[in-house]
Amino acid sequence: MQTSNFTTIPSQCFLGEGPLWIAKLGCFFWVDIEKGNLHRYHLATEKLEIRHFPHRLAVVLEGQNGKLILGLDRKLVRYDWETQEIEELCEVEADLTLNRFNDGKVDPQGRIWIGTLSTLFTEGAGSLYRIGTDLKPEVTLKNLTISNGMAWTADQKTYYFIDTPTKKIQEFAFDPETGAIEFRRIAVEISEGLGFPDGMCIDLEGMLWVAHYAGSGVYRWNPNTGELVNKIELPVPHVTSCCFGGENLDLMLITTAQENLTPDDLKKNPQSGDVFLVKLEVSGLESYRASF
Secondary structure (H helix, E strand, C coil): CEECCCEEECCCCCEEEEEEEEHHHCEEEEEECCCCEEEEEECCCCEEEEEECCCCEEEEEECCCCCEEEEECCEEEEECCCCCCEEEEEECCCCCCCEEEEEEEECCCCCEEEEEEECCCCCCCEEEEEECCCCCCEEEEEEECEEEEEEECCCCCEEEEEEHHHCEEEEEEECCCCCCEEEEEEEEECCCCCCEEEEEEEECCCCEEEEEECCCEEEEEECCCCEEEEEEECCCCEEEEEEEECCCCCEEEEEEECCCCCHHHHHHCCCCCCEEEEECCCCECCCCCCCC
C-alpha cells in the first residue's frame, strides 16, 4: 500500500531536518541545518516564518515556559521566539571542532537525547548523549557515524535508534526512571535499493515511520516483524525526517534535502528541500517537552 496525497510547503531547504509539532502553538517547526534557518509554520493560517542563526542548526525541541531548545553546532541553547533571546545551556565535544549535533528528541521524562557526527562523516566519530535537568551530557552510545532517528514506545519500555550508514533500526530496553538503555536486537534491516534510514517517529499502533534518504519516501516498518507495511511516496530523492502533528496527530510533516544533488538532479526533482504534509489514517504519539 502506498500513500502519496500530499500538500507542499515550499521551503527549499538545503538540509531540512528535525520536524516538531507544538500543539499549544498550533505550529510545526523544522530546521535547515546547513543554512542555520529555523522555520515555524502555523497550520491554521499557513503562515511560514524563518529565523536565521550563524551556526549549523541541528535540532529544535520544546522547552519549558514556551521556550524552544536549539542545537547550535555542539551547544544546546534556550531560545525565546518572541524576544529572540538566546541562553546557553551546555556543550559537548568542545575539542572536536569538526563535530556537530545531529538528530535529537525528548524522552517521556523530559530528558533530551541528542547525537553527534563529524562533518566529514568519519566512521565512529559520533556519540549519543542524554541530557537531564542538571545539564550534564552523559554518553549513552559511542562509535556512531551518523546518529539519527529515535523513538520510544507508548509503554516507555522500548527505545529505537538509527545510526544511518548501518541501515538498521536498533531496539533497546529502556528504563524510564534512570534513562538507561540496553541493546536488545536489530528490529529492522533496510534492504538494498531503499536508501538509508534517517529521521523517525512512531504511531499509536507501535509502527515506525522512517524517512529514507535516497529512498524517495517515508516507510512504515513493523518493528516486531521487521516487515515494511506502507510507504509515502514523494517526488524527491532525499527524505530526511518526519513527525506527527495537527489536532488529531494524524498529519505527518516530512522534511527533505537538496544536498548531494547535482544541478541536473535538482532540475528533475525541483521540490527537493521542500516540506510535505500528508494526512494519515493512523495517529502518532505526541512529542514530549524537555523538563528544562
